[in-house]
Amino acid sequence: MNKKTIEEKYEFREIHADEADQVAQIELACFPSNEACKPEIMKERVKIFPETFLVAVSKETGEIIGFINGLATNEINLRDEFYTDPALHDPAGSNIMILGVNVLPKYRKQGIAREMMCNYVCRENDKGRKSIVLTCLEDKVQMYEKFGYRDCGESDSAWGGEKWHEMVYALN
DSSP states (O other), rough: OOHHHHHHHHEEEOOOOGGHHHHHHHHHHHHHHHTTHHHHHHHHHHHOOGGGEEEEEETTTTOEEEEEEEEEOSSOOOOOOHHHHHGOOOTOSEEEEEEEEEEEEGGGGSOOOOOHHHHHHHHHTTOOOOOOEEEOOGGHHHHHHHTTOOEEEEEEEOOGGGOOEEEEEOOO
């Protein structure tokens, strides 16, 4: 699907407070249980830092079909505590730690994740952030490199018992 078609079919915006349950369910559908955010933590994230969520909404159904959520901090590396402690969010933080990129399985391979990432980068750049950091499994490194992220090698994160690569997108 091209960018114009994606923009015709989907809206990209900040999350609303009443959508916390919906994104918690999407997270559970997109990640294995050892990696997925617990619903109660996701709800706290939405409550504490909705401004660092970006949702993709079907214009036809009004359903959220994907989302990105991140935490602002002045730290430069993603550590496991960011996944479990929403209170670590610093609204004035110069960096964003992406905690999840989610697209429901039936909407994958249409360019939605790419469009969400593009929107997210632009939005955080406009806020004056310095970088966006995420971790991914080795099989996703190439995809994130196509989005403009640089692979910094194996991360210190052991979230979910996995070996992650830390990826960084430098902003202006």
